[in-house]
Amino acid sequence: MEYMLPVSFLILMSFFLLILKQLVPKYRSLPPGPRPWPVLGNIFQFGKKPHISLAEFAKIHGPLISVRLGTQLVVVASSPDTASEILKTQDRLLSVRSVPRIVTYELSVLDKHSIIWSSDLSNHWKFSRAFCHTHLFSPKAIKSQASLREKNVSEMIDFLNSRKGKTVKISEIVFGTILNTLGNLFFSKDLCQLDYEGNTSGIKHVIRKLVELGAMPNISDFYPVFDALDIQGLRKQTKIYQDQLFNVWNEIVKEKRQATSHCSSIKNQDFLDVMIHSGFSDLQINLFLIELIAGGSDTNTSTIEWAMAELLRNKDAMRKLQAELRGKIGGDDTITESNINDLPYLAACVKETLRIHPPTPLLIPHRAPETCKIMNYTIPKNSRLLVNVWLIGRDSNIWEDALSFKPERFLDSNVDFSGQDFEFIPFGSGRRICPGLPFARQEIHLILASLIHYFEWSLPNDEDPMKLDMEEKFGVTLQKEKSLLVVPI
Template sequence: MDYSTLVLWISLVCSCIHVFNLLARKQSCKGKLPPGPVPLPIVGNLFKLGDKPNESLAELAKTYGPLMTLQLGRVTTVVVCSAKMAKEVLQKNDQAFAGRTVLDAVRALRHNEASMVFLNPNPYWKKLRMLSNTQIFTSQRLDSNEGLRRQKVQQLVSHIGNNCTTGRAVDIGRAAFACTLNLLSNTTFSVDLVDPNSESAHEFKDVVWKLMEVVGKPNLSDYFPLLRPIDLQGIRRRSTALLKKIHEYFDGLIQERLLYRASSNSPRMNDFLDTLLDHKENDDDKFDIKALLTDLFVAGSETSSNTIEFAMAELLHSPQTMAKARSELLQTIILDQQVEESDIARLPYLLAVVKETLRLHPPVPLMIPHRAESNVDICGFTIPKNTQVLVNAWGIGRDADIWPNPNAFIPERFLGSQVDFRGQDFELIPFGSGRRICPGLPLAYRMVHLMLASLLHSFSWKLPDEMSPEDMDMRYKFGLTLQRAVPLCAIPIQD
């Protein structure tokens, strides 16, 4: 097909889409939709999104309110931009909004059909949640793995300590990523997945970020479903290649374990992989182990390491805040002692630093798209069935009606405050809420606090090349998750 024919075909399809769009809205919107900007023909409000939709939508909410409607091509979308509206959607009408809008990028390798993140709340999804909640994220299992986390964090500290004698800068995000990745791989496979001193951790991190960037990129196939077979932007092709690379990391380990289990004299490893293989052998369903592992490793490693990197960046950008956090640690824990998880509750300023980091830099700024499973009435408006619902966690965290001086990093705002990020306080929902809350939150809580506390307790830090805090580049890149535009590098100093 030549270019002119392709353009003509696309024009005809878009014209049909526009007609269908108008008819669909007339049929579905018997009630009153929330207000929003007037859509253009065919494309609707797509041009309103920009390259950082979280910021664009937060700005639009100032005009149209905390619950607003956008027509994104063929997809009617309601955007939630306040704590009050988030509570209506994620708590009061939790079941009605538990569905997922499936992004075309995650249709690669049919990942959406086996992913705990993107499945609709069907029996298979419930089974995956049950497995995660009972086999890996329970308090009992997490408590039993405390020694493993201590060991991995100590390896992180030792790795960074090697740089003190040479004065070399450490890539904070890369080091935190390797630590988190190996913790997950030891919990799952009983082995390290990467060597922190090699390029393997960097390569895996690069693949994971590229996948997050591709999945979070505005995609015409999502807004005009009839264009999916064409994959005009090549997004599904790229996500397919990236998912294949991630699966390659797991293939060898799974095959090795299958051979190990086949040996009659081999004792059980009793890790998460053994549990998954047992389930696959005893279940009639086509249980996709690699899809579940992809969800676990991609979400767990990327979000935790990014939070550590953002926290360290904010502390280096604010030396007085860094000094307060280190002072609390050194007054609470003797310098030569290792930070323990039991110490975290005695570190209120550190807890405040993490909350403030998650307020300003939520791991998933727009959260994973929800979908209305039925018509729902909220505050005098009707959200029609199948409407896409975006919760702007980034915008809620910077709502000036809730947070004084919302764009400033001020951990003190959480001292003496009962606001937490476990899904019950809707002004701070970096991990979501309700039945779609991130199942890995309990592990993330322990790992992020322990890693950050250990980095601050073991070393003082300075910026490289005589850089001043004012010279730091604090910009970020937008994807399904957030990442710093410029990786944070800092020089550790042994006290």
């Protein structure tokens, strides 16, 4: 009892101070938004799909709004102009990340080694981005990886051939294919079996658990005063799964370090060889790999699953894509990256999927490191900044027949997802644009083209595709609520 009383008193006093702080507004020119409750803010107005709740708020209050999540002020951009203000006009100031409390590393470590979460965009971060660009994402690197991607996609096609006429969960097959592609790129070995159902010990399961944990509402983000307590145990669980993921490659790292110590150069280097030869510590390697593998697998899988679902529901689009593939590639020829780079309707289908189903609907949060102005509104220091690209992509003021899947809208359009067209920024823009975009473009195009070219597809029991459940599941990535089950023919 002597210990519990001070803790209880501290918690009560903390809540009392929170109430006082919120009842006395410090800034009078904040962006408009729904009226917050004392202490709680707008937490209970969010529901399970905050991107939709924020879209409803934007309809009422305008394209730049502010909401409160506990003590955290969140500013949300919901139009091309407001997105451009954050990601372009004030990119230099607002490129700082808002790091969720679930991240297990100290900010000083993230600033020095992380690509995603570093808030210090000076030499360390620039080096990390440049290193990844040179060895993974430059045009030369992407071209050199083509045969590796083709090999893993060929294995995916062989696997699906063995499942003809049987129901498969397409996200599992695609997820495994992408993980093995990344595994060969980083370690020169596969990371998983494509046939995954029921396995709760493999790398797929671990990555999915990390993604699930990252999407859970965290009391510590709303009330940082409770951060050290980790009330929900989210950071503890994250640490457990991170360590499991590190164990996947720790032995590989040891073996390669030993090989490097006996040899000054290694032929046919993979990315891990390059990192070791460049003097990376085990900590740097772990951070690089977990960000690249988790970030590169889940988002691309989600995009391909949504594309397949949309094509099944839109028979005209499916027929046009099949015709383009037959005309360009032929009936029996093998698909390679060289013969899918000039397929405008395939590219349009991918863009249309990303418009309606962006992989990260609110992008990764930014933070205001100091008080600033956006469109005459005050943005207080340490405010979190989000961009609702989900709403922008579905805005009927920007897109004709915005909720319909119409790849044709991109055929005679120069609009691209490279970060310059703010009506279409599924990968972000500015300094924080997704560094893996060149890899994602090639991987998504190659896998989707192969799935459509080599197979006809139906739903189990010949269900009507128009009755397909298209509900979304909000998380780190925007996934289908119900996984797509299909039959390859």
